[in-house]
Amino acid sequence: MVRIMSGSRRHDVLIIGGGNAGLSLAGRVRRDGCRDVAVIEPKTVHEYRPMLSYVASGAATLADLRRPQERVTPDGVRWYRDRVVAVDPARSVVTLGDGTELEYGDLAVCPGSQVDWDAVPGSRAAVATPYAATSYLPDQAVRTWDLLAGLTSGRAVFAVSDRHVPCYPVGLKPLFAAADHWRRTGVLDAIEIELLVESARLVDEAGADHQLRVAAERYGVRVRTHTTVTSVDAERRTLELRTPDGPDRTAYDALYLAPPHRAPEWVAASGLDGPGSEGFVAVDPHTLQHVAHPRVWGLGDVATVDAMPSGGALRRQVPVVARNIQARRKGTEMRRYDGYSVAPVTTSRRRLLLAEFDRDARPQPTVPVPDLTRPRPSLLLFDRYLQPTVYWHKLLQGKVS
Ligand SMILES: Cc1cc2nc3c(=O)[nH]c(=O)nc-3n(C[C@H](O)[C@H](O)[C@H](O)COP(=O)(O)OP(=O)(O)OC[C@H]3O[C@@H](n4cnc5c(N)ncnc54)[C@H](O)[C@@H]3O)c2cc1C
Incomplete structure (x- = not known):
């Protein structure tokens, strides 16, 4: 007891x-x-x-x-x-x-x-508006899907930091779920999707990174690596960026943030x-x-x-x-x-890949399934339904x- x-x-x-x-x-x-x-x-x-x-x-x-x-x-x-x-x-x-x-x-x-809102000036104000949200806080996670599912046209920007963010590649789960939803509801062509990631890869392990890029291309996502959001203007709905080509700015109608943590x-x-x-x-x-x-x-x-x-x-x-x-x-x-670390990432509302790797980004598969980095429905069922039971x-x- x-x-x-x-x-x-x-x-x-x-x-x-x-x-x-x-x-x-x-x-x-x-x-x-x-x-x-x-x-x-x-x-x-x-x-x-x-x-x-x-x-x-x-x-x-x-x-x-x-x-x-x-x-x-x-x-x-x-x-x-x-x-x-x-x-x-x-x-x-x-x-x-x-x-x-x-x-x-x-x-x-x-x-x-904890989420470090101060690391990106304006980000806290942005998620208090109806146009931005994060999955990294419970109430915001609910708002994330309301925001994404409600979008029928315009620009959707997904910004994923790697600064101490727990399991940062899972920031892509809402992106692929939303893109799949937009395709099914016939509005994908009316939505411009931009993915900004601070790291060089979408996930450290090379095979999984490749699969995620293939999936992103399928939905017409513009992927920008080495790109950091330096501030958010919540009123104008714009982001200031640091990119390999110098400072840049981008606008959004819907913004998803996987924010830095401290x-x-x-x-x-x-x-x-x-x-x-x-x-x-x-x-x-x-x-x-x-x-x-x-x-x-x-x-x-x-x-x-x-x-x-x-x-x-x-x-x-x-x-x-x-x-x-x-x-x-x-x-x-x-x-x-x-x-050893692991990132389970959905590539649609039906498929998921599992990237398992060590601190040198070498593959470290522990699940007895060949080529875990190939997205499949069985892995999504494992991650969504079996894994929580194992956890509890x-x-x-x-x-x-
Ligand atoms: C949105 C999201 C998605 C994720 N997806 C995955 C995934 O798919 N796969 C995966 O492997 N990992 C995932 N993670 C990461 C995983 O949840 C974390 O790595 C894990 O929870 C870390 O465990 P922890 O105990 O270090 O921290 P936590 O689980 O955050 O626990 C810390 C605890 O410490 C308590 N605490 C805080 N301050 C104090 C204090 N001053 N005194 C006493 N207690 C305190 C908190 O209340 C909390 O209960 C995800 C995380 C998030 C946020």
Whole structure:
């Protein structure tokens, strides 16, 4: 049974954040025999965030991705329903919003990342208008599909940042869902579609990148890589761009944003960042141990793991942290994270491809299906219907190896 605690005490393994990383790690550490595991998480409702892309594609509702936090917290794990405001790694103490101090044996820091509206001036104002939205926030995900499905002519611009965006290639899911919808409803020819991506590729893995470009061409999408939105003018509905050919400007009737993300501010204020970590938790990307504080670990979207942040990446990171906590205590050899990550991207309302790769963009297929980067209906069914069940019943319970 999950217990909600208050007061001051020490925990053998303390985990900040009861999202994908935190609950999965808590479950795994419990399974490994640790009897005193606690998670700090302020929200009472847990969200399966990958489903937000389907909400933004008109293929799911918010109810499909939400479960009570108490129900998904692994058995035997203590839950503090509060938020962390500071960590003092020198004293091995975490401070909660209500002033409670918790000591720890080992600390796992996984509060995820947050949309950084300030990184693109004007973007926050833009998504407050009826002409722009993002799938990266629940209410906005609902608005994304309303906006895209309601467009019958004009210019649709999709801007996908790669600055700490969780699983950024999934920003293409709403694009392909909308393009397919526009084709089916006979308005595709009346809509000019522009895709702006900051990175060199639509997804790191070359085969999947090729397939996505083929799909984009089929819908007449103009793809511009190495292109950054530097500001948005919400009133005039224009974007200022930085491109390889210099500054540029583009106009929109509908704008989709996968916006840059940042780490919570208390991470840097607590000294958990490091040189060049841009405010994120500075860990060794192989062992996931903090570079300066050996009893502190970082994983998930908040950590500098030198790999694309994704839920799929956690299937590899969680066992590494669980094992390495033991290894540090026993003085045995640490396990290493190879930078595995994954991006499932729809190429229409019926097909999906799966790009699995390591930190050097080398293919790392784990699903026993040949050529996963070929879009198919079976993969879409897997991603939309099977994967959430695996998430709720296995991954969040720490059943990862
Ligand atoms: C729209 C979208 C689509 C995605 N699609 C996919 C996909 O298809 N496949 C895939 O593999 N990945 C996908 N991802 C990425 C995946 O969801 C994340 O990589 C994963 O959720 C990261 O887990 P996390 O635990 O690090 O962060 P989160 O899941 O964000 O959890 C962090 C938790 O920490 C809590 N927290 C925050 N601040 C504090 C604090 N101060 N104190 C205590 N707790 C705090 C939060 O409330 C939250 O519950 C997607 C993400 C988004 C947003």
